[in-house]
Amino acid sequence: MRSKPKLLWIDAVSCNGCSHSFFNIDLSFLDDFELLYHPLLPSGDFKIQSSDILIVEGAIKSNFLRLGFDLNELISKLFFKAKTVIALGTCAVYGGIFGEGLVFNKTSKGKFFKCKDKVINIPGCPAHPEWLFYVLNMLKENKKIVLDELNRPVEIFSYTSHMGCTRNEYFEWKVDAKRFGEKEGCLFYYFGCQGPFTHSSCNKILWNEVNSKPRAGTPCFGCTEPLFPKENLFQTETFMGIPANIPLGVSKRAYLTLSGIAKSLTNERLTKRLIKCENEDKQKDN
Amino acid sequence: MKINKKIINKIEGEATLKIYGDKVIEFAEIEFWQYRGIEKYLQNRHYMDALVINPRVCGICGHSHLLATAKVIENAFGIKVSKKAEILREITTGLEIIQNHIKWFYVTLYPTLIQDKSLILKSLSITSFIAKIIAVIAGQFPHNSYIIPGGVTCDLTNLDILRVKEDLKKLQEKIDKIIDKNGDSNDLKRLFEKMDKNIGKGLNRFLVLGDNLYFKPTGDLTFVKEEKTKSLSKNALYKDEFFEVGPLARNLHHPLIKSVYENYQDSVYTRIFARLYEMHLILEKILNEIDKIDMCEPSFIDYTPRNSEGKIAIEAPRGSLIHSIEISDEKIKEYNIIVPTQFNLSNSTKEKPSPAQAALIKEDIKWSDFIFKCFDVCAVCNTH
Amino acid sequence: MREKKKLEIMHTALKLFAKKGFFNTTIADIAKEMGMSVGNMYNYFPSKESLAKELLLYTARIFGDEIKKINEMDISTKEKIKKIVELYFKKAKEEPELVDYFMRVYLSNKEIFSNGCEGMLCVSPFVTEIMIFFEEGVRKKELKNQDFFAAFGLFMGYIGGLAFLNRENILGKSLDEYIEPVSENIYNALKA
Numbered sequence: 001m002r003s004k005p006k007l008l009w010i011d012a013v014s015c016n017g018c019s020h021s022f023f024n025i026d027l028s029f030l031d032d033f034e035l036l037y038h039p040l041l042p043s044g045d046f047k048i049q050s051s052d053i054l055i056v057e058g059a060i061k062s063n064f065l066r067l068g069f070d071l072n073e074l075i076s077k078l079f080f081k082a083k084t085v086i087a088l089g090t091c092a093v094y095g096g097i098f099g100e101g102l103v104f105n106k107t108s109k110g111k112f113f114k115c116k117d118k119v120i121n122i123p124g125c126p127a128h129p130e131w132l133f134y135v136l137n138m139l140k141e142n143k144k145i146v147l148d149e150l151n152r153p154v155e156i157f158s159y160t161s162h163m164g165c166t167r168n169e170y171f172e173w174k175v176d177a178k179r180f181g182e183k184e185g186c187l188f189y190y191f192g193c194q195g196p197f198t199h200s201s202c203n204k205i206l207w208n209e210v211n212s213k214p215r216a217g218t219p220c221f222g223c224t225e226p227l228f229p230k231e232n233l234f235q236t237e238t239f240m241g242i243p244a245n246i247p248l249g250v251s252k253r254a255y256l257t258l259s260g261i262a263k264s265l266t267n268e269r270l271t272k273r274l275i276k277c278e279n280e281d282k283q284k285d286n
Numbered sequence: 287m288k289i290n291k292k293i294i295n296k297i298e299g300e301a302t303l304k305i306y307g308d309k310v311i312e313f314a315e316i317e318f319w320q321y322r323g324i325e326k327y328l329q330n331r332h333y334m335d336a337l338v339i340n341p342r343v344c345g346i347c348g349h350s351h352l353l354a355t356a357k358v359i360e361n362a363f364g365i366k367v368s369k370k371a372e373i374l375r376e377i378t379t380g381l382e383i384i385q386n387h388i389k390w391f392y393v394t395l396y397p398t399l400i401q402d403k404s405l406i407l408k409s410l411s412i413t414s415f416i417a418k419i420i421a422v423i424a425g426q427f428p429h430n431s432y433i434i435p436g437g438v439t440c441d442l443t444n445l446d447i448l449r450v451k452e453d454l455k456k457l458q459e460k461i462d463k464i465i466d467k468n469g470d471s472n473d474l475k476r477l478f479e480k481m482d483k484n485i486g487k488g489l490n491r492f493l494v495l496g497d498n499l500y501f502k503p504t505g506d507l508t509f510v511k512e513e514k515t516k517s518l519s520k521n522a523l524y525k526d527e528f529f530e531v532g533p534l535a536r537n538l539h540h541p542l543i544k545s546v547y548e549n550y551q552d553s554v555y556t557r558i559f560a561r562l563y564e565m566h567l568i569l570e571k572i573l574n575e576i577d578k579i580d581m582c583e584p585s586f587i588d589y590t591p592r593n594s595e596g597k598i599a600i601e602a603p604r605g606s607l608i609h610s611i612e613i614s615d616e617k618i619k620e621y622n623i624i625v626p627t628q629f630n631l632s633n634s635t636k637e638k639p640s641p642a643q644a645a646l647i648k649e650d651i652k653w654s655d656f657i658f659k660c661f662d663v664c665a666v667c668n669t670h
Numbered sequence: 671m672r673e674k675k676k677l678e679i680m681h682t683a684l685k686l687f688a689k690k691g692f693f694n695t696t697i698a699d700i701a702k703e704m705g706m707s708v709g710n711m712y713n714y715f716p717s718k719e720s721l722a723k724e725l726l727l728y729t730a731r732i733f734g735d736e737i738k739k740i741n742e743m744d745i746s747t748k749e750k751i752k753k754i755v756e757l758y759f760k761k762a763k764e765e766p767e768l769v770d771y772f773m774r775v776y777l778s779n780k781e782i783f784s785n786g787c788e789g790m791l792c793v794s795p796f797v798t799e800i801m802i803f804f805e806e807g808v809r810k811k812e813l814k815n816q817d818f819f820a821a822f823g824l825f826m827g828y829i830g831g832l833a834f835l836n837r838e839n840i841l842g843k844s845l846d847e848y849i850e851p852v853s854e855n856i857y858n859a860l861k862a
Contacts, residue, residue: 011299013320013322014345014666015342015343015344015345015348015666016298016299016344016345016346016666017342017344017345017348017428017429018345019345020345020346020389020428021345021428021429023389023410023413023414024413024414024417024418024427025414026411026414027407027410028407039295039296040296040298040393040394041393041406042296042397042401042403042406046295064319064320065319065320066300066320067293067295067300068293096342097322097324097327097339097342098322098323125342125429126345126428126429179586179588180434180436180437180439180585180586181371181437181438181439181440181441181584181585181586182441182585182586183441183443207421207425207426207427208414208417208418208420208421208426208427209418210418210421210422211421211422211424211425211426212425212426213425213426213430213431213432214425215425216423216424216425216426216430216432216439216440217425217432217438217439217440217441217585218425218430218431218432218439218440221338221431223429229335229338229339231331231332231335232331232332232334232335233332233334233335233337233338234332234334234335234337234434235332235334238815239804239805239806239808239809239815240801240804240805240807240808240813240815240816240817240818240821241817241818241819242801242804242805242818244809252802252805253738253798253799253802256798256801256802257794257795257798260789260790260791260794260797260798260801261790261791261794263789263790264788264789264790264791264794265788265789265791266788275443277581277582278582
């Protein structure tokens with residue numbers, strides 16, 4: 001029998017959100033791993049040691065103490081003693097709010113760029129627990145995880161978070177949400193939704209198995225992307241009324257042509273409220 | 287005198303405890319060394335960005351930071367929200383408190399005395415069930431931003447509400463098995479089999495500043511001041527004194543909790559009991575509120591931003607949480623956060639100790655970890 | 671062959687529309703001018719409305735293609751403005767009927783186009799290129815970021831107005847001489 005993979009989970013500069021996100025799936029599969037250390041779950045005492053899989057949660061940053069060590073030195077030591085490194089969450093992948101990522105620092109090269117071959121990036125703020133579940137189990141079973149140019153698993157990050165959004169029909173017909181708190185309308189034009197150009201599968205592999213931000217009326221903030229969090233997260237950046245960022249893979253000319261046509265051909269059904277309250281008209285009169 | 291310095295981990299983040307004394311704790315200093323700089327990060331950003339950034343203060347209680355952020359902006363602009371939005375907010379933030387308490391009890395506190403992996407897995411299956419209920423309303427948990435100034439972003443159907451209500455009832459059954467309505471808890475009994483219920487008494491001085499859920503403020507947040515310490519966190523004082531905030535402070539009026547308090551004062555046991563029992567009180571409150579939702583009310587009411595300042599407090603899992611903001615041209619000029627851990631785990635002198643310092647002093651050194659953690663330390667919040 | 675014939679008919683129609691007005695021109699008039707039978711005319715265009723619609727698409731495509739070329743040039747936004755003004759004035763001089771048609775028939779008789787030419791459907795190639803021109807100008811920080819139609823109206827209304835004045839023989843100078851000052855004014859009004 002093969003021995004269990006040794007798993008070491010270290011928290012760098014983080015909010016622990018990726019750990020708490022991870023707690024939302026059935027953790028009994030961790031029995032197949034030897035958990036050397038985790039910042040919250042019971043494990044052996046922390047020591048610098050070799051591991052088969054090192055999970056780094058959080059960003060790296062100078063002059064930051066962790067478990068009595070300088071954080072950067074600690075991560076370096078653990079990194080080089082690990083066979084595979086999982087950068088978990090946008091902080092560990094790109095730096096996020098708190099610092100620098102391992103392989104990338106926002107859109108430039110990070111401290112561990114030269115060793116990127118042993119790193120698997122799982123961005124997200126937080127990372128979706130099933131994404132990590134997938135990577136850990138693939139590693140355990142010695143299966144090949146196909147990665148993209150940013151070392152992200154293709155099976156998860158070849159999607160956009162727009163795919164599968166329940167508001168897709170509104171996007172198609174260019175019916176824009178004009179106010180928050182309504183199930184109707186697309187959040188792309190006025191409210192900063194980054195779904196059409198954000199790599200993630202949030203609307204395919206749902207959150208907590210039931211929902212996603214755009215389904216709940218909150219725009220996608222692009223939390224899996226290198227520049228998260230951008231400025232003005234609830235507003236769409238436009239140049240002369242034209243969205244500064246357009247769906248991935250389409251030319252601006254093609255997108256403008258298509259959206260102009262869609263806008264000209266009104267979809268009557270989508271311009272009305274889906275469900276009308278009996279006393280809604282009465283309320284408006286008052 | 288011997289000084290024993292130890293790093294307390296397996297909490298949210300980590301703290302350093304410097305214990306003076308050999309067997310008995312003469313004095314203890316509490317240090318936090320992981321500053322992250324969220325308040326600075328917010329400066330010059332659009333005020334709405336705070337709704338995305340502030341939840342990232344903390345992975346376990348970020349939703350409370352979201353509520354506080356929306357409320358402080360509403361306070362600055364003078365915005366009112368619909369009853370529907372208010373009830374939904376109470377449900378999701380109330381549920382966050384419950385998941386926090388379960389994780390704290392089984393994942394943080396329990397293993398300091400009893401290692402039982404099955405308990406941890408069982409407790410996490412309950413908290414993930416709670417996260418799912420929150421997600422039906424809020425989109426996801428952790429780290430959603432569905433609470434916004436003026437209301438909430440979601441527009442639920444009756445089916446969603448029915449589902450939430452059914453799940454809340456199921457949750458009630460699950461919580462009954464942790465601690466029942468009479469306050470009986472096998473897991474709590476097991477924890478105290480080898481321990482004195484009377485240890486870890488604090489200052490016996492309590493403070494409640496938030497008014498969400500069923501909580502009633504006992505103080506005025508304008509009297510709260512921050513003070514620098516040797517480490518990277520700040521102390522929080524009320525009228526220049528230290529006070530204990532949290533579940534014990536805000537539930538002292540409840541007959542059952544009051545009777546435990548009368549027997550054991552503000553000991554570790556009372557503190558833990560109050561925290562566990564609070565889950566029932568919150569659940570009762572939100573189950574009562576959910577039937578009052580009028581689906582025809584708007585989820586969001588529009589408003590006009592203006593240059594202004596705001597300051598509010600809410601009751602978060604660990605106690606009173608204060609956010610204050612200064613907005614100019616829709617941008618954040620100043621943002622300040624004071625978290626419950628700053629109140630409970632301030633670092634002061636032997637003569638004027640904070641609640642946690644007072645609770646540690648004169649106790650056996652072997653209980654230091656347990657006493658410290660019974661305050662439900664949030665180091666990541668503390669070092670925002 | 672057929673396409674060529676269609677084009678010829680369209681040009682003839684343009685001339686007649688300009689001379690007699692859109693409403694006063696009948697399919698029979700166009701057939702007569704072409705030396706065709708009315709029956710044969712209907713093989714090409716089943717109605718005057720369908721002819722009007724195709725003319726619009728044709729005009730929008732001509733302008734769209736030309737502006738696209740300008741958009742793809744590696745020059746400043748200021749220079750692009752001048753190129754667009756130049757293009758428009760050139761067309762106004764060489765094919766005044768085309769510009770006339772767009773101004774007088776399309777913009778002032780939108781009801782004719784309500785079936786199949788709603789919104790921007792038939793002028794999409796032209797509007798798309800203008801959008802790209804504006805968007806890139808703002809992106810390069812050469813134009814002020816503002817509402818699309820506020821900018822569009824200023825640009826197109828202005829040069830359309832001059833073409834109209836020229837057509838009415840009110841301008842004292844030739845249209846060419848206005849390229850420079852008009853471009854300058856547009857740039858000054860729209861610049862960042």
